[in-house]
Amino acid sequence: MQADAKAILESLSTAVLLTDHNLKIVYANTAAEQLFSMSISKLTGGLKLTDLIDKSQKSLTDSLQQALKPHAQGFNASNVLIIPEPHQTIRTDLYITHYSGKGRGLIAEFKALDYQQKINQEMALRSQHLAARDLIRSLAHEIKNPLGGIRGAAQLLEMSYGKYEHLTDYTQVIIEQSDRLKNLVDRLLGPQRPNPLTSCNIHYVIEKVLSLEDMATRGNSDIRFIKDYDPSLPDLLLDVDAMQQAILNIISNAVHALSEAKTAHPQIIIQTRAQLGSRIINGIKYPSATIVSITDNGPGIPENIRETLFYPMVTSRPQGHGLGLSIAQGIIERHNGLIECDSEKGRTVFRIILPLRKDKLAGKEV
Ligand SMILES: Nc1ncnc2c1ncn2[C@@H]1O[C@H](COP(=O)(O)OP(=O)(O)OP(=O)(O)O)[C@@H](O)[C@H]1O
Numbered sequence: 001m002q003a004d005a006k007a008i009l010e011s012l013s014t015a016v017l018l019t020d021h022n023l024k025i026v027y028a029n030t031a032a033e034q035l036f037s038m039s040i041s042k043l044t045g046g047l048k049l050t051d052l053i054d055k056s057q058k059s060l061t062d063s064l065q066q067a068l069k070p071h072a073q074g075f076n077a078s079n080v081l082i083i084p085e086p087h088q089t090i091r092t093d094l095y096i097t098h099y100s101g102k103g104r105g106l107i108a109e110f111k112a113l114d115y116q117q118k119i120n121q122e123m124a125l126r127s128q129h130l131a132a133r134d135l136i137r138s139l140a141h142e143i144k145n146p147l148g149g150i151r152g153a154a155q156l157l158e159m160s161y162g163k164y165e166h167l168t169d170y171t172q173v174i175i176e177q178s179d180r181l182k183n184l185v186d187r188l189l190g191p192q193r194p195n196p197l198t199s200c201n202i203h204y205v206i207e208k209v210l211s212l213e214d215m216a217t218r219g220n221s222d223i224r225f226i227k228d229y230d231p232s233l234p235d236l237l238l239d240v241d242a243m244q245q246a247i248l249n250i251i252s253n254a255v256h257a258l259s260e261a262k263t264a265h266p267q268i269i270i271q272t273r274a275q276l277g278s279r280i281i282n283g284i285k286y287p288s289a290t291i292v293s294i295t296d297n298g299p300g301i302p303e304n305i306r307e308t309l310f311y312p313m314v315t316s317r318p319q320g321h322g323l324g325l326s327i328a329q330g331i332i333e334r335h336n337g338l339i340e341c342d343s344e345k346g347r348t349v350f351r352i353i354l355p356l357r358k359d360k361l362a363g364k365e366v
């Protein structure tokens with residue numbers, strides 16, 4: 001295939017497969033690799049297009065054979081069920097075009113319906129979060145200014161008591177409560193000045209968080225931490241302190257959930273992996289990504305807060321402020337990443353997906 005044509009196919013976000021005259025797959029672009037969660041070498045290693053399609057769709061298989069005939073027309077099929085691996089199904093729209101030249105075969109384009117829906121949902125959720133966060137930030141600003149005044153006035157009162165010294169208890173309450181509110185407001189506003197990004201290994205950040213967590217529980221926790229790292233992961237450009245905070249917030253939540261539910265044999269698995277193939281995050285396609293998954297075997301996220309989990313002030317804990325996840329999400333977003341969550345009783349997974357910048361892939365320009 002000509003280099004230009006190949007580059008164009010590679011840059012498409014639609015999955016494209018080319019077959020020969022026997023429907024054997026001879027080319028797959030990166031979007032196909034991602035959609036089918038299969039490496040290009042596996043896709044082009046002897047598989048036929050019909051091997052990917054659910055066997056119940058017999059008429060579709062017949063149409064593919066027909067489309068191979070000389071001068072045949074292409075066709076479109078909606079809602080096609082693809083089964084790349086047993087137990088994995090993907091619903092797609094399929095566009096078939098016949099090509100002939102030196103050889104003859106089919107061009108198959110797949111538009112995943114679930115995947116598209118997921119991207120739309122991600123984007124809608126993101127704009128909701130941004131709107132909620134802007135609202136909270138402006139409210140927090142409004143609260144912060146008069147708060148300073150209230151605290152200052154209480155201090156002045158204290159200084160000018162003279163014979164009313166017994167009133168100190170009241171002014172102390174005002175000062176203490178103003179400080180508490182200020183702390184809350186500062187957390188709501190988030191880090192004021194983000195640190196510059198530096199090249200850092202994600203495992204260094206995770207290890208730092210685990211040692212902090214260990215210090216917090218003074219080694220008294222019976223939670224088993226299982227590390228499953230991919231040591232070959234490249235360094236990422238990170239705001240190290242902020243990333244530490246984001247991961248700490250997620251791990252602390254898991255620790256709280258496990259302790260509060262008194263889960264038997266509590267465990268937290270921390271896994272790092274490289275994303276196979278390119279990844280689209282917030283509408284931008286990245287050549288690769290690092291995935292950090294934090295999985296606990298606790299009670300699961302309470303049903304009533306699942307939809308709004310990442311919103312500020314959403315909490316199920318009496319002592320909680322409902323800020324941990326909202327802050328974590330803000331931090332991951334600043335790294336152009338994404339946090340996903342799957343939760344059921346006995347298994348909650350938070351997945352942090354951090355894209356590799358294009359110019360940072362394997363340390364080379366791409
Ligand atoms: N691993 C988990 N298992 C079960 N529930 C979880 C888990 N992680 C988060 N949650 C739920 O999500 C809620 C929101 O978490 P978030 O970290 O935003 O706030 P918080 O932990 O309640 O308070 P804060 O972090 O501000 O002290 C928690 O109250 C809890 O109900």
Ligand SMILES: [Mg+2]
Pocket residue numbers: 249252253320323324325
């Ligand atoms: Mg929390």
